[in-house]
Amino acid sequence: xxxxxxxxxxxxxxxxxxxxxxxxxxxxxxxxxxxxxxxxxxxxxxxxxxxxxxxxxxxxxxxxxxxxxxxxxxxxxxxxxxxxxxxxxxxxxxxxxxxxxxxxxxxxxxxxxxxxxxxxxxxxxxxxxxxxxxxxxxxxxxxxxxxxxxxxxxxxxxxxxxxxxxxxxxxxxxxxxxxxxxxxxxxxxxxxxxxxxxxxxxxxxxxxxxxxxxxxxxxxxxxxxxxxxxxxxxxxxxxxxxxxxxxxxxxxxxxxxxxxxxxxxxxxxxxxxxxxxxxxxxxxxxxxxxxxxxxxxxxxxxxxxxxxxxxxxxxxxxxxxxxxxxxxxxxxxxxxxxxxxxxxxxxxxxxxxxxxxxxxxxxxxxxxxxxxxxxxxxxxxxxxxxxxxxxxxxxxxxxxxxxxxxxxxxxxxxxxxxxxxxxxxxxxxxxxxxxxxxxxxxxxxxxxxxxxxxxxxxxxxxxxxxxxxxxxxxxxxxxxxxxxxxxxxxxxxxxxxxxxx
Amino acid sequence: xxxxxxxxxxxxxxxxxxxxxxxxxxxxxxxxxxxxxxxxxxxxxxxxxxxxxxxxxxxxxxxxxxxxxxxxxxxxxxxxxxxxxxxxxxxxxxxxxxxxxxxxxxxxxxxxxxxxxxxx
Numbered sequence: 304x305x306x307x308x309x310x311x312x313x314x315x316x317x318x319x320x321x322x323x324x325x326x327x328x329x330x331x332x333x334x335x336x337x338x339x340x341x342x343x344x345x346x347x348x349x350x351x352x353x354x355x356x357x358x359x360x361x362x363x364x365x366x367x368x369x370x371x372x373x374x375x376x377x378x379x380x381x382x383x384x385x386x387x388x389x390x391x392x393x394x395x396x397x398x399x400x401x402x403x404x405x406x407x408x409x410x411x412x413x414x415x416x417x418x419x420x421x422x423x424x425x426x427x428x429x430x431x432x433x434x435x436x437x438x439x440x441x442x443x444x445x446x447x448x449x450x451x452x453x454x455x456x457x458x459x460x461x462x463x464x465x466x467x468x469x470x471x472x473x474x475x476x477x478x479x480x481x482x483x484x485x486x487x488x489x490x491x492x493x494x495x496x497x498x499x500x501x502x503x504x505x506x507x508x509x510x511x512x513x514x515x516x517x518x519x520x521x522x523x524x525x526x527x528x529x530x531x532x533x534x535x536x537x538x539x540x541x542x543x544x545x546x547x548x549x550x551x552x553x554x555x556x557x558x559x560x561x562x563x564x565x566x567x568x569x570x571x572x573x574x575x576x577x578x579x580x581x582x583x584x585x586x587x588x589x590x591x592x593x594x595x596x597x598x599x600x601x602x603x604x605x606x607x608x609x610x611x612x613x614x615x616x617x618x619x620x621x622x623x624x625x626x627x628x629x630x631x632x633x634x635x636x637x638x639x640x641x642x643x644x645x646x647x648x649x650x651x652x653x654x655x656x657x658x659x660x661x662x663x664x665x666x667x668x669x670x671x672x673x674x675x676x677x678x679x680x681x682x683x684x685x686x687x688x689x690x691x692x693x694x695x696x697x698x699x700x701x702x703x704x705x706x707x708x709x710x711x712x713x714x715x716x717x718x719x720x721x722x723x724x725x726x727x728x729x730x731x732x733x734x735x736x737x738x739x740x741x742x743x744x745x746x747x748x749x750x751x752x753x754x755x756x757x758x759x760x761x762x763x764x765x766x767x768x769x770x771x772x773x774x775x776x777x778x779x780x781x782x783x784x785x786x787x788x789x790x791x792x793x794x795x796x797x798x799x800x801x802x803x804x
Numbered sequence: 805x806x807x808x809x810x811x812x813x814x815x816x817x818x819x820x821x822x823x824x825x826x827x828x829x830x831x832x833x834x835x836x837x838x839x840x841x842x843x844x845x846x847x848x849x850x851x852x853x854x855x856x857x858x859x860x861x862x863x864x865x866x867x868x869x870x871x872x873x874x875x876x877x878x879x880x881x882x883x884x885x886x887x888x889x890x891x892x893x894x895x896x897x898x899x900x901x902x903x904x905x906x907x908x909x910x911x912x913x914x915x916x917x918x919x920x921x922x923x924x
Contacts, residue, residue: 431877438884445891454902458911461829461899468836468888469824472843475881479847482874 305344305351306360306375309383309422312341313415320412331398334411338391341418345384349779352380357786357796359428367428367797368489374428374797378633378783382425382560385640388765389552390418396648396758397545399751400655407450414549417443421557428797430488430569431478433561434471437525441467444554447546448538456541463538466531470524477517484510490569491797494790497571515570515577519562526558528618529588532611536595539610540603544651547603551610552644559617559636566621567629567787582622586713589615589720596727602650602660602735605727606643609686612720613639619717620701628704629784634776635697638769642686642694645762649679652755653735656745662731666740671747675756676736678763683732685766687725693770696777809849816842829896829906836892840885844878 316337323330351358357376361367394414397406420440427433445467449460482488485496497511527535535555539547566577588611596608617639620632650660652675657665669676685692688699698721705714746752769776786793816838823835900906 431880435880435884438888442887442891445888445895449895449898457895457902458899460895464892464895465824465832465836468892469839471888472836472839475840475843475877476846476850478877479843479850479874482847482877483850488873 304360305348306358306373306426307362308344309341309348309387309426310373310419312337312344313418313422317412317415317419320415321409324408326406326408330411334394334415335398337415338387338394341387342384342391345380345387348375348380349377349384351375352377352786353779353782357789357793359797366799368487368492371432372428372489372491372797373426374490374793375426376783376786376793377779378560378563378787379425381633381637381779381783382557383422385556385637386418386421386425386553388762389549389640389644390414392644392648392758392762393545393549393552395761396548396651396755397543399754399758400543400545400651410447410450410546413443413447413450414546417447417549417554419443421553424557425560428490430481430490430493432488434474434478437474438471440554440557441471444550447550448542451543452541459538459541462534466524466534470521473517473524474521477514477521480514480517484514489797490564491794493569495794495798497569498790501571511571512574512576515566515574516580518565519577519581522558522562522565523584523618524558525555526562526614526618527555527588527611528584528614529591529611532588532592532614535610536592536599536604536607539607540601544603544648544654548644548647548651551606551647552640555610555614556636556640559614559621562618563621563629563632563636563787566624567784568790568793572624572788572790578622578624580622581618582710582713585615585618585622586716587615588612588618590716593720593723593727597723597730599727600662602653602662602665602731603647605731606646606650609724609727610643612724613643613686615720616698616701616717619713620704623701623704623708623710625704625708626781626784626788627707628701629788630777630780631697631700631704633783633787634700634780635694637776637780638685638693638697638766641762641766641769642682645678645682645759645766646686648755648759648762649675649682650731652752652759653679655749655752655755656747657735657743658746662734664740664743665735666738666743667745669736671745672752672756674760675752678756678760679736680732681763681767683728685770687728688721689725691770693766693773693776696770696773700777806849809845813842813846813849816845827908829899829908829911832908833892833896837885837889840881840889844881844885847878847881848874 352375360373362371417440420436420443423436424433424440427436445464448463449457485493487493501508524531539551542550592608592611596605599605599608617632617636620628620635653665654660685694688694702714702717820835820838820842823831903911905911
């Protein structure tokens with residue numbers, strides 16, 4: 304019963320918010336309170352997954368594989384935790400970004416609807432339900448991306464919408480393909496049947512491989528992997544900072560999560576060709592995107608190009624396809640959600656203080672606000688992967704696994720991309736915080752920036768804790784990777800009352 | 805019948821690919837709507853021979869009913885596609901009102917490298 308709550312609570316909150324559209328302090332309190340409740344619930348879910356492992360919820364009492372099933376395991380619990388954490392921080396940050404009276408009344412309900420879509424796509428155990436959840440999430444994101452855009456920006460939304468509808472069409476074809484091949488859309492059932500099919504020698508393994516490849520293509524579009532990331536660095540900068548934090552933190556990572564679930568739990572574990580493709584796609588996206596980041600000279604542009612670059616590391620970890628590499632990828636995924644989201648929010652505070660995020664028009668910020676400087680520095684170094692921050696442990700685990708597998712070329716590329724990441728982060732740090740720029744007078748009189756910084760600081764503290772107390776999070780990631788890769792265990796806990804080998 | 809549907813899906817895909825590769829946003833819109841329809845038909849074609857799959861609730865009386873699941877999937881997908889297409893048309897209209905053109909070349913002719921700094 305409790306598994307449906309991360310979907311139900313934001314949905315009810317969004318409906319209440321749509322009924323009362325007038326912006327007021329009370330309405331803000333309501334949304335803030337709801338976000339806190341959801342975060343608390345997500346932490347409880349992580350504990351639940353820790354104690355009792357994989358468990359399912361059959362909606363409407365229809366047992367799997369007939370009805371829709373929601374599944375809670377360690378990975379989905381952690382992802383729900385991250386989604387609610389980012390929503391909480393971005394909601395609170397958004398309160399101070401704008402005054403009550405000039406805030407768009409639809410923004411808060413739409414953020415909650417976005418969270419409905421994200422939580423449902425994380426928790427679902429059914430392929431078609433996943434498609435619907437993706438559509439809920441994407442429709443909310445289409446609305447949010449154009450909600451506060453001016454006429455200069457609105458043209459950038461068109462490619463974003465077009466590429467996502469294109470991806471959705473292929474997702475639908477993949478659903479039909481799956482149903483035709485296995486006669487079922489339930490993840491656990493597909494996992495069992497694909498195993499059975501290969502064992503019996505019925506059906507060609509190429510069909511399974513083709514299906515897996517089609518879905519990988521779809522999820523790679525959603526995640527923004529090379530060569531399909533060009534829509535991302537152009538469309539994310541048009542978002543207001545509070546939303547950009549949420550989008551860059553969570554939205555693309557849901558694509559990575561689904562990719563982990565698809566290849567780890569649903570598909571057979573011998574698709575070596577796909578793993579090789581993923582590794583090289585990962586290398587290409589981390590490398591080409593980071594070069595784009597180096598070439599940009601405004602903060603949101605640099606950070607947007609870093610999204611596909613970091614996605615590349617996760618794809619590399621998935622492509623290695625060992626339990627340890629999966630754990631590394633999951634750890635890196637969790638780290639990156641927080642680091643990326645909070646850097647966008649920091650960029651928003653810089654824009655608020657200096658009036659622009661063009662690197663030439665910023666400066667003096669270390670003197671004006673050391674607190675913001677510390678938060679930005681911690682997260683930027685974490686993103687670049689310097690010890691003792693969380694990004695270091697994630698990259699260390701991925702690269703250690705790469706060396707253990709003897710993939711020295713890949714490791715070399717990954718390290719080079721990391722150096723370029725560090726370079727572009729230092730570019731922001733030097734231009735905005737370290738330089739004395741006589742033309743810039745940071746607007747420190749408006750006290751709202753302080754509260755915005757506290758909201759970012761909250762994420763930074765969790766992120767710092769993840770770096771300094773890495774043991775706990777590594778254990779959680781190990782457990783998540785065990786849950787994901789244990790296909791028989793997954794099927795056993797979902798498909799009750801069936802015979803297993 | 806499945807073969808005919810498959811050929812139709814192929815033709816629709818070819819047309820929508822051609823339309824999506826055009827410069828005009830209106831044609832891209834048409835191409836995408838066509839692609840959604842092609843995908844719906846593809847689900848029908850790929851779900852295989854419907855006979856003998858039956859309804860999960862009608863115990864023992866499955867011979868008269870076709871497999872309802874692909875149809876349910878397509879119905880859901882049509883509704884979702886309808887909503888997305890409505891949003892997409894509204895977005896295109898807004899872009900047209902702002903820019904007085906729907907040609908991708910003219911729309912992005914101005915420098916895109918530093919345009920995100922233009923606001924505030």
